[in-house]
Amino acid sequence: MEICVTKMSTRNCPGMDSVIKPLDTIPEDKKVRVQRTQSTFDPFEKPTNQVKRVHSENNACINFNKSSSAGKESPKVRRHSSPSSPTSPKFGKADSYEKLEKLGEGSYATVYKGKSKVNGKLVALKVIRLQEEEGTPFTAIREASLLKGLKHANIVLLHDIIHTKETLTLVFEYVHTDLCQYMDKHPGGLHPDNVKLFLFQLLRGLSYIHQRYILHRDLKPQNLLISDTGELKLADFGLARAKSVPSHTYSNEVVTLWYRPPDVLLGSTEYSTCLDMWGVGCIFVEMIQGVAAFPGMKDIQDQLERIFLVLGTPNEDTWPGVHSLPHFKPERFTLYSSKNLRQAWNKLSYVNHAEDLASKLLQCSPKNRLSAQAALSHEYFSDLPPRLWELTDMSSIFTVPNVRLQPEAGESMRTFGKNNSYGKSLSNSKH
Numbered sequence: 001m002e003i004c005v006t007k008m009s010t011r012n013c014p015g016m017d018s019v020i021k022p023l024d025t026i027p028e029d030k031k032v033r034v035q036r037t038q039s040t041f042d043p044f045e046k047p048t049n050q051v052k053r054v055h056s057e058n059n060a061c062i063n064f065n066k067s068s069s070a071g072k073e074s075p076k077v078r079r080h081s082s083p084s085s086p087t088s089p090k091f092g093k094a095d096s097y098e099k100l101e102k103l104g105e106g107s108y109a110t111v112y113k114g115k116s117k118v119n120g121k122l123v124a125l126k127v128i129r130l131q132e133e134e135g136t137p138f139t140a141i142r143e144a145s146l147l148k149g150l151k152h153a154n155i156v157l158l159h160d161i162i163h164t165k166e167t168l169t170l171v172f173e174y175v176h177t178d179l180c181q182y183m184d185k186h187p188g189g190l191h192p193d194n195v196k197l198f199l200f201q202l203l204r205g206l207s208y209i210h211q212r213y214i215l216h217r218d219l220k221p222q223n224l225l226i227s228d229t230g231e232l233k234l235a236d237f238g239l240a241r242a243k244s245v246p247s248h249t250y251s252n253e254v255v256t257l258w259y260r261p262p263d264v265l266l267g268s269t270e271y272s273t274c275l276d277m278w279g280v281g282c283i284f285v286e287m288i289q290g291v292a293a294f295p296g297m298k299d300i301q302d303q304l305e306r307i308f309l310v311l312g313t314p315n316e317d318t319w320p321g322v323h324s325l326p327h328f329k330p331e332r333f334t335l336y337s338s339k340n341l342r343q344a345w346n347k348l349s350y351v352n353h354a355e356d357l358a359s360k361l362l363q364c365s366p367k368n369r370l371s372a373q374a375a376l377s378h379e380y381f382s383d384l385p386p387r388l389w390e391l392t393d394m395s396s397i398f399t400v401p402n403v404r405l406q407p408e409a410g411e412s413m414r415t416f417g418k419n420n421s422y423g424k425s426l427s428n429s430k431h
Contacts, residue, residue: 096118097123099112100113100114100115101113109126110127111124111125111127112127113125124172125171126170126171127168128140130166143236151394153204153233153393153395154204154208154234155208155235156173156234156235157172159173175233176226179221179226180220180224182226183287186408187290189289190290191409192354193406195287195288196384197397197405198232198287200384203280205233206372207371208393210372211373216237219276219280220258221286222236223236229398230398230404230405258282258295258296259278259282260279262278262314263275263364265300265304266328267328268366273371274371278361278362278366278369280375281293281358282294285362288348288351291345293362294306294310305334307364308333308334310339310341310344311338311362312337313334313335315330319365340355341358341362345358352379353382354380356380357380385400388400
């Protein structure tokens with residue numbers, strides 16, 4: 001059985017960057033950790049040392065180390081031990097897991113690296129403290145209830161739920177690292193073939209949840225786990241919502257600032273799956289270019305200016321209805337004309353069809369954004385094996401022959417080995 005981790009949700013954690021309220025600023029001490037190489041296109045003329053990744057404090061200290069053979073589906077979890085051994089460890093019991101070390105702590109939960117006494121595998125234990133007057137945090141209930149019904153190779157697996165009087169513990173599969181740490185380890189942009197495989201898996205996972213009317217609402221590199229075989233898994237569903245019909249309004253206090261779409265920045269609360277697709281576009285550009293697409297340094301206003309500088313300042317002709325959004329005041333924004341994306345991110349021009357796909361994801365008007373399902377059929381992916389589109393939900397893309405990660409710049413071939421047998425894990429990066 002594969003055993004793995006989701007990130008600790010930092011919702012309800014004072015000072016965390018996971019949810020940035022409209023018109024708030026990012027505290028200087030939170031713009032920390034890992035510096036990115038600046039794009040040559042920087043009209044704001046920020047020195048390189050000022051553009052830094054926003055890390056979640058808890059996520060930054062989580063380092064993963066999992067070893068499994070690629071291309072094998074996880075067998076079904078046995079939910080009980082043998083009747084002949086009534087004292088043996090059982091699923092659903094707190095004493096069935098051994099805590100090895102603390103990985104992170106927030107205001108309502110702590111994440112531990114652990115070991116299952118049932119099968120000896122590594123797990124991640126997300127221990128949520130319960131208080132009588134407050135009850136179980138709604139984000140934990142939401143995350144657990146959604147993940148229980150999601151079974152897909154590109155979505156983190158919830159193995160077990162343990163409920164005691166004092167705590168609620170979610171037991172997740174344990175994954176090697178996340179995309180944020182992976183990009184930090186390989187600055188300057190990832191290998192184009194690896195970008196394609198990561199993006200394909202991201203879209204595959206999103207297509208799965210979107211078809212089930214679920215929005216993730218917090219897409220960012222920190223919430224995309226990467227196993228040592230190269231599998232990408234959507235994690236941290238603390239902000240996810242099941243979208244019902246007819247449409248309801250949702251909070252616009254979602255998605256970390258750099259990956260938040262302009263409609264939400266402008267106060268829109270009526271959105272659908274297109275919300276997640278903006279984040280996909282930002283992550284796609286960042287993987288190729290090696291720098292965040294829109295690294296706002298100040299506040300919502302600065303974030304929007306950076307977006308409009310590249311995509312053009314919207315009006316009723318380019319974005320019908322924009323003037324009705326709560327925070328759109330035309331006089332507050334400089335008038336910019338739209339540019340080719342390669343002017344902002346030159347590496348998009350090095351990869352066939354990359355600029356076209358990015359431009360169809362990074363549309364200011366949410367209705368114009370490509371869906372996850374449509375993006376999977378984009379010409380950018382035309383050189384991948386056709387069998388990738390025929391896989392069952394729980395099948396890894398690495399079960400397809402000749403599909404494997406390439407060594408990143410500076411890495412030896414020995415790091416990954418052959419036939420998807422990657423040898424030793426990528427070393428953990430610390431911040």
